[in-house]
Amino acid sequence: MTTRTDALPTQEMTINMGPQHPSTHGVLRVILTTDGEVVTRAVPDVGYLHRGLEKIGERVTYAQYMPFTDRLDYLAAMNCNCAWAWAVEKLAKIEVPERAEYLRVIVCELNRISSHLIAFGSYTADMGAFTPFLYGIREREHVNDLFEMICGNRLTYNYARVGGVSGDAPPGFLEKTKEFLDYFEPKIDEYNNLISYNKIFVHRLANVAVIPAEEAVAYGLTGPNLRGSGVPFDLRKDEPYSVYPKFDFKVCVGTGERGTLGDCFDRYMVRINEMRESIKIVRQAVAQIPDGPVLAKVPRLFKPPVGEVYFRSECPRGETGIYLISDGSVNPFRLKIRTGSFVAMNIFEKVTKGLMIADIVAVIGSFDIILPEIDR
Amino acid sequence: MSPDPAHGTPPGTPAASAGPAVSAPEAHVMVGNADLFVNWSRKSSLWYLLFATACCGIELMQAGASRYDMDRFGAVFRATPRQSDLMLVAGTITHKMAERVKRLYDQMPEPKYVIAMGSCANTGGPFYKDSYCVVKGVDLLIPVDVYIPGCPPRPEALIDGILRLQKIIMKKKNYGVKA
Amino acid sequence: MGLKAYMNDIVEAVVTTAKGMRITARYGVDPREEVTLQYPEERWEIPEGYRGFLHNDIKTCTACTMCVKTCPVDCISLESVRGADKRMVLASYDINIGRCMYCGLCVEVCPPKSLKHTSGYEMASVTRGELILHFIAEDAAEIKARVARQVAEAAAKAEAQAAAKAAEVPSSGTAEVAKAAEAAKAGAQAGPKAAEVPPSGTAEAAGAQASAKTAEVPLSGTKAPDVSSESAKAPVVEPKAAKEGENKE
């Protein structure tokens, strides 16, 4: 933390950061009020990517909304796909074949890895090291290849369906997944050696934007941002859904190993460690996956019963909660999506007080925000 | 400002045919060679603006990353519009963002090129029908040279678009054009 | 900060930097680590089931409009008329791949499996009109007129047969007159569109049929039948069958 002296009269300056800025992860705009390099106030201005995703949900059928969930969080489209499917299934009380659930878990965890890889990569790029970013993307390409194999697209998968998944894993998919995990696991250590424990990197992150546990809970942070503050809350464990109870994995929390508990470095390390846990889960899922159908019989003109449902699942950026009201027609009556990135913006102004401009970039990166989740 | 006949034409006109032909080839050997050289340098050094709004931005990143490596064609990213030649509109442009896109385009120095990448930038894409706040095609805001379909386009498709743009640049006439 | 911590800081900085530099050096000197695909020459092997551009095999398409109804973004537009044999005849089938979101929902519901994703992904184009794939090269109005004429002919034939049957009973003197009258009536039924068409006989219709057979537009950016008209209409190209696509169910 920097201290400032008021010996010299200074004038505050208002700087507009974004919406086109290399490290606002898209089109976030932050209005900075600074005293030289020291930020006195940083107000995020969202809405540059507001595309009306919730409104669209009221205009299309349940099946047609599936591709739009891809665009909700394009870095973890599989997780959003499955969240939507789980929510609708909960609403309509549809039994899903077990193999489909296993496949969903496999793709969700693979997507968590690829999403955290982007988080890791873009974070290091924000910190000025461009090379780890490219390493991260290189590994991500392997995940993309796997997804391309199973669902036919690289980024917008549209893989889950209400009642299952769109197709069974093609022959060789599970073997390739295992191959990828074997290839990828040592890379995490390499990242740690390359940059995570680099002195400069640690100094940039440690003790920056500390969020104490109670504050993190009070502000409604979820996912790695909450766990970075040392709160072991993970929906996969605490409110188990799908087949997650069958797997053995641990919830990664921040430890404050290089600074204060709940600083940027903890949030960063939670993501790195979560990749290892995801590898563990995928390994178990691949080993246990049963045979059988992958899609339950769901009428083509699917009409869920009247009612409402809130389903939340653990996405890479925190809790993605889908609140649905059905009036018994083919379209949802109302759709509301709760996302992890949006709530992270609430606390942004509070934690950035008194930091430096370079730290603002570090804080944005440590929250691992993604703009369509904020603006929807 | 260099004379760039294809710019300012309304979207949709084939850019290559917009420039008037050089009148007499034998009288313009020098001009022709100069054109060739200038166009070669311009097409070989397309620095693109780091401007990604949505999903296509990830594919743009992946196209610049190790496997597809756009740097091979001399295309590197610049963070500021002042030093960019090429604006890759990667992602959805909302009405709130529209003004910024226009401003970014205006901030780029001539000659400048625009590639609309992906369905959102082409036509509004998935948000064409039901969204109330999405610009239905970036060509309503700024002139577009090349459209790349895809949602999002593969990195290969993006590189293909850049190669297409390079071909268009090579056909441009910079000197010896009678006004 | 004690001297020990001070020295530790320095040592740690040097050691961690050296570790990182060792890794980058390994990547730098080891050519096996290079993963770049030299794209225009080398290509990534597209897996089975890749969702590239859409392609409709119009020979097997039944014009059932399932794809139009399923598409969340209305990128497919379809015009069809009922043919002489009570089956739907496609008048036009356009896919706006500039708007398509490549979700594959239309392919899943296609009953005759005529609509497919190809493995094509490159179609950088200079105008927006090129992004609309026309799967039937012939003009929609022409097809409609031809089908209407065929319908009219069939109706006339049926009428004539009926009339001939009826005429057989009384006498065969007025058969010619009756046939002509029925034909005129059928022509009136067919509507004004049929009347606009110059009476060029069946030869042209056969030619049109032949051209319709070869009308599958291959997936290439070069084929853009009416670029100028599209670009004139651009940016808003209303799908013709969009109204049908709403979820009335």
Place this chain on the structure above:
Amino acid sequence: MEALAISLVNAVPLLAGVPLWAVTLLLMVVVAAVILVFALTFEGVGSLVLRKVAGDIQARIGPNRVGPNGMLQFLADGVKLVLKEDLIPANADRLLFKLAPYFAFVGSFAAFVVVPFGVGLIAADLNIGIYYVMAVTSLVVIGVLLAGWSSNNKWALLGGMRAAAQIVSYEIPVGMALIPAVLIAGSLSLQDIVRSQSGLLGIFGWNLFHNPFTFFSFFLYFTAAQAETNQTPFDLPEAESELVSGYNVEYSGIRFGLFFLSEFGDMFIVATLSTACFLGGWNVPFFNAGTLPWIWGNLFSLGVFLAKAFTMVLIMMWVRWTLPRLRVDQLMRMAWKYLVPLTFVNLLGVSLWLLVFKGKGIPAMIASLFG
């Protein structure tokens, strides 16, 4: 230069009637032109090499389509930048905005004058060599500061301010880290410093191995110099991910090109200084280039010098593509809490060493043990 002119006039009878100042002037122009061409070529090629090295380290290829194997990439970039529209922001201070890139470029280019490329290859063997370099390269900061101020852009202003603070702070450790070489040579002239490291001791004649303090001096100098020339991890004035593009955010076309070139010029100057002061300049083990005929000796020493300097440049690129960036307060802390005290301690150590051991280095002492 005048001495060279006199010898030239003596050697070539045709020039007998020409006044001496004219010959000197002509020589100066020629030498300056040669150096300019060298500098531009180096800077162009440097940018290409930077991208190639980046490609290698980042598991990709880098430019390989423009010209044979991407060799002409820098030419294309250069021509494109020259032909680009030259934008000046509406509210910019026009004069200063136009002037700033030239300051930066001249600052880096003028330092080439005293670089000892070979036994006799030096444009001007100034007797204040090192101080001249440090003074002239400080012009770069004027350019950067002017650019930041005149652009009327807050990002640029922040970049300019960072540059000013950074360069002012790091001048001290840079100077202090170079002084051991001066002490050992007893001269400020770069050529003298290089000569002081010659001798048949080979690699151990170099200042790097003179004594433990000079060994550390080299690393301190290298670190501090990276900061002075705004290389990663100290590239705060440009800080792409924070300040968009820093001080040159509003610059386009050839004006940006000049900033871009001066960056590589600075890089080369740092490499040459560390080569000349610590790595023995154009000296190679067990061989004295001065004994060769003039032309061959110079060519040989030129090759040796450039090889060493380019190796240093490569190391700088390597560091650049590995490390993240410091924060501005950490940068200041590093200068004042680590580098400045350490360089002073080092300087003290070297002075004491020279005093105690009468100017002899460890290798020389070991050599004297064996007679």
